[in-house]
Amino acid sequence: MKITRKHKIIVYTLLVLFSLYFLFPFLWALITALKTQQEVFSYPPKFIPDAALFSNFIEAWNSQPFGVYFKNSVIVTVMTTIGQLISCSLVAYGFARYDFKFKNILFILLLSTMMIPWDVTMIPLYMEFNMFGWINTLKPLIVPAFFGSAYNIFLLRQFLMNIPKDLENAARIDGANEFQIFYKIFLPIMKGPLTLVAVLNIILVWNDYLGPLIYLSDQSKYTMALGLASFQGLHELQIIPIMAMTLVMVIPPVIVFFFAQKYIVEGLSGSIK
Amino acid sequence: MKLSKMHFFVVLLVAASLIVSACSSTGSNATKTEDGKVTLRFATWDVGDDVKLQQKLIDQFNAENKDIKVVLEAYGSEYDTKITAGMGAKDAPDVMYMWNYPQYQNALEPLDSYIKDKGEEYKENFYETLWNYNSVGEEILGLPVGYTTHVVYYNKDLFDEKGLEYPESGWTWEDFQETAEKLTDKDKKITGFAFPGQPDPYDFEMFLWGNGASYVDGEGKLEGNLNSPESIQTFEMFQSMLKEGIAITTEGWGDTEMKSGRVGMFINGAWYLSAFEEAGINYGVVEIPAFGNNESASIVSSSGIAMSKDSKHKEEAFRFMEFWTGEQANKERMSFELPVLKNVVEEEKLTEDPVKKVFYSMLEQSEGYTPTSFIIDDWSNLSEDLSLVFEQIFNPSTLMEPKKVINDVVK
């Protein structure tokens, strides 16, 4: 695509405008996190704190066993991501590349799992996990991921559907078996979408609050998101540590995203050519 | 070729089922630890440093009681969701913090027989009013741990700026409005009074009490109570302060606005004592003003601890509850909770403390009032209806006539 000057100006203007919208709340969170208690609430609002209190971050981190929470969050996030990648790529491949009996019904069933509000299945699910003896362990958060999630399966299916059929037919003629086709031909093509699923899952799980809240009760099992919420009491929220830990919590997924971009950029086409 | 493919799926399937079975084999025998100790789960809604302090107390209990191990679980702001889920799945903690007893009464163990065993003196050492708040009907469901009444917080600096005298016990709503008017300064964006635009109906009833009204009578009837002239007058008074511009409504409880230092007065519980201090607000507290010659009253936000009906170790649970509500524990928690034992209050001379005494005098003034939530069965629904009515009255974009909307909801 050729880029004219006018085009460039429009693009930059839009980029900057949107960046303002997306960045301002972060900026405000950062300013707040660096303030003293008095400055936080003062009116008119202060945009530059008298002294940037980076110690607020250290205090917030040390006020709870965030080291433990971090470890738990990493375990849950890594495990679920592995689980989702394996299960969802298999299932999506099945739905996208084959015709079989009951396929449409099964697919609707799959989608329908996204549509039931969490509120009403939560208690029965709790009972089930309790029966397994999984309450107050990380298992309820990890194990289901190994059986896929509708969102990720649907997403991968949409990408897989958009690859010409000739691909596997050609491979079959060359004598590849069905699993080899999936593993050796399709997985490499799907590098972009799979990275996408990984990134989306990491962020979802990293921030998940209700799951850990319901299934975990012991502080030693808590995740980062639960720790963050613990700054919020019934009557009052501790705004400075909340802002500080929100910003800290954003760092790991942003780093992941920054490096994952390069694979996502390859999109679908990457290795076909 | 066929084999390898099938092989893969078999491995996958086996792996999956292994995960499931391996995990479930751990089973749930969480009530007894290996060394034969009874494990008690104890849920708190407190957060931050308060939890640390509670953990210290628990460590002490565990050290003193070799046969019991108490595990603290802190749920924070979503306390009710978590408790509800646990109860629904018959997996509630053995001992838990509680205030909304009517809502959870069916899941809680009545404590009357346990308390009876301790003797009259034990019971009498707690403030009488608090037992009402920890019971439903005739049954005691919890032991009082702490409480707060509501008081007026006022910003001393703003009073000084305008050369106003600090309010004193025994003042009236007329004094209050006069003060609010004098404090208000549009140019500086200073308002006399801030109250929530969506007040919690549980809390708001205290203003009606002060005017000799309430939402319902002893039988739970709204007619003639919520829409009594006194009740409507109360709503009209709050609304008129908004119309005159001497008060604003807030999105939250109003503590944020108070902390900005631009609000003269604010009515709420003891939760904000340390928070306002940290925010650098030079504040004082005083009793809620009265309607004419009536004595003002306050709702009591009580915190107690209750025992789950499904607990397998009730005797041990009560032993722990006794410890948690005992003298020593009351003293240890004084930094964030008002003691509920008469002898502790006396010993620590809390009725002489310039700030804390206000909460105790409000408590005495509020004896004998029963919140509607303890009278009617369906409080959560009524509360939601009332909440909407309050908003219609107090929201600046509606400011509906109290008489009309209240009569509507009574029907």
Add this chain to the structure above:
Amino acid sequence: MHTGMVLCIQDPSPLSRTKQAWVKGRGFLFNRSNQLKREIMFTKKNKHTGFTLVRKRVPYLFILPWIIGYLVFTLGPLAFSLVMSFFDWPITGDAEFVGIGNFAKMFTGDPQFYNSLLITLKFALIFVPLNLFIALLLALLITQPIKGMEIFRTIFYLPAVVSGVAVSIIWGWIFNSEYGVLNYLLSLLGMEGPRWLIDPKWAVVTIVIASAWGVGTMMLIFYTDIKGIPNELYEAASIDGAGPIRQFISVTIPSITPTILFNVITSVIAALQQLTLVLLLTGGGPLKSTYFYGLFVYNNAFKHHELGYASANAWFMFLIILLLTLLIFKTSSTWVFYETEVKKGKKGGRK
């Protein structure tokens, strides 16, 4: 064999040229007769090895993990909640069978049900198209070959990384009418900011602004797909004299219809189930103007402890979403184009 949701393209639409180019771009346009020959060979071979039989099972093996997961983790709780919807099921105490009582109450005895349903549908009607539009616009922006784009990409995606709880807190803080920073900034510009969270007219706007902040996820999905469009397509289009807008309409959009479908469906579901923001930012107010259906269900379950009624509510919403999804899928056959179906289309569209 392809009935219902995924129909083949039957008429050679103006897009089929693009499609051919797409296939070409990936180097997979086979000579048709050659292809047929190979397929015949292929079938013959299968017969000899009994391969067809295995192949029949293969698809089920691929989707097996999900089926197991469904049976173990989903079906039970789902059935349980359906059963609950026919009971008066308090969280504590005994359940009592009430037949269709909960559903009857919902339709005839609870005005809040209709209110919540209506404002939720309204919200979805604003939110879904707006979000799709912004996501697509942003996705296009971040594909522009301009310096520093990695940084902008990260900035745009950044909000999607923040937890819902924190998002509500940050925005609640910014939107405070009296002492919030946003209205302060507006006052510096000489404007009087609206009472964002107090005025019922503005509250929904506030929710839209705050929830559109997390548009990054959708943007990223579009972006991944756009990046997968072969350059040859654009080259072919530009040889035909198409400008950037024309290219966008005739190349980009048709190529990403599968992910558009995905984003439409998932955002419809998300909009109709919106809970976190209204729960934490507005609590359903002011004047119940943001008392969305998700909050209605949540409060019935966790505030009023009426699990049976909440289940009935949930199942009703489930049916609405399901019908909407099926409807979208039905129409999708006219506007979603999958590469897998092009060939069948050319062969005459066997159904």
